[in-house]
Amino acid sequence: MALIVLPPILLLWFIICNRSKITNEISSFNCKNNIELILYSTAFAFIGFNLISSLTTRYFEMGISLQFPVNIPILYIYSITFSPIIEEYICRGYVFKKLSSKLGFTVSALLSSMVFAIPHFNPSAFLGYVFVGFVWCWYYKKSGTLIVPILSHALFNFVTILIISMKG
Secondary structure (H helix, E strand, O other), X not given: OHHHHHHHHHHHXXXXXXXXXXXXXXXXXXXXXXXXXXXXXXXXXXXXXXXXXXXXXXXXXXXXXXXXXXXXXXXXXXXHHHHHHHHHHHHHHHHHHHHHHHHOHHHXXXXXXXXXXXXXXXXXXXXXXXXXXXXXXXXXXXXXXXXXXXXXXXXXXXXXXXXXXXXX
């Protein structure tokens, strides 16, 4: 029960604590330009993730199948709403933003992308997650708003869950 209740409580706490930052993000969102960036970043992330993961999977075959449990509907909601918001605020909004002022774009994007990849607990897809994190850092920097990587992340997760669900 705690696992079901904890993410919404954490998200609510996060929103309350960061109300002014969130308001600024929403007000700086330019719909026409950023929708294009969201679609490009999602497509680029999806293609790159699948290519890299398919190439690295053979080196990490451990007999462990890490699949999305499609029989737990609440995970759909978490994966499409809570995860993108929390992960993007931590990895791009905090880690990348703090590091980029000191280390430049490339190093800070790689480090924050590794922070993003580690909690996904999938060694065979680690480089794929790093790539996706790097793409979202690029589009965050390009757009100037976290809304672009958040919505791209949500769309990425939605498409992934849709494909997994159709496989059965």
